[in-house]
């Protein structure tokens with residue numbers, strides 16, 4: 001007589017559950033295919049990706065989750081599930097700051113899942129171009145970092161771009177010194193993106209004061225350059241070390257332990273309200289006394305929280321500035337719509353860059 005061991009019994013239960021999960025995810029995928037047909041019948045064939053719906057699905061998963069899986073883990077499963085379902089409807093082409101191995105690529109995967117076709121572009125401007133020229137439906141660009149502040153290249157490109165912001169994603173950024181060197185003393189040059197060099201400035205001053213710091217287009221590019229030699233290193237993520245066959249010489253060298261970068265998703269699509277949204281605006285006032293006060297007043301008047309304001313040169317006249325403003329809510333929300341109407345009447349230019357769901361994951 002054969003006796004069933006506890007381990008064999010548990011594995012048999014796991015097999016039975018896996019069978020049910022497989023059936024259920026395929027039922028879900030079949031539903032997504034039906035959704036695509038319905039969208040096409042309703043004349044929305046260009047618009048399969050729905051960031052508003054995706055954020056509602058993820059928030060619902062978080063609310064329903066009873067563990068033992070962490071909310072974030074459960075949401076990551078559903079992120080991948082939706083990514084795979086969307087790929088059945090229509091695979092997305094998403095431009096990111098390449099080459100492979102950048103934090104922007106990680107942000108793209110965190111936001112869209114692994115089933116998208118991630119297309120590397122060499123600069124932030126090229127990401128905008130790829131979406132503007134319709135080579136890609138979406139792009140992912142860094143917009144601000146908790147240690148270093150805004151990414152000017154991204155904000156400035158919006159002044160001349162017709163693209164909208166369709167979503168945002170936040171990424172905890174852990175920097176590593178990676179390369180082929182046996183010890184720090186062997187390193188003569190460190191490559192990285194200028195933002196990453198700045199995020200590790202104190203560490204570099206202390207541990208590699210004599211090494212040359214060279215800014216390159218991306219962390220992925222830095223890792224690629226370091227791969228060819230023994231006395232050059234790169235600052236990049238762990239995944240870049242794996243990708244280019246480099247060792248991690250020092251881990252987590254960022255000066256601020258909660259170093260986080262916010263990325264935005266650029267595209268042409270407008271996302272519907274979800275109840276937890278942000279709206280980004282580009283405003284030009286002309287150089288009049290009290291101009292900024294008049295810009296902010298409509299938000300105070302309508303009880304709208306302002307999350308961020310940044311001024312940048314307009315590039316249209318000396319000392320002429322534009323303001324990038326992030327506010328709480330969606331442009332279709334009643335109070336936001338009223339504030340935007342009031343604002344529009346008192347500024348020389350108001351461009352609503354987009355209303356989109358706040359980052360969930």
Ligand SMILES: O=C(O)C(=O)C[C@]1(C(=O)O)C=C[C@@H](O)C=C1
Pocket residue numbers: 032035036048049050051053054057081082083085086089
């Ligand atoms: O609800 C939709 O519109 C779908 O296309 C389905 C689905 C999903 O898998 O839940 C897939 C892609 C969209 O971006 C949003 C949600």
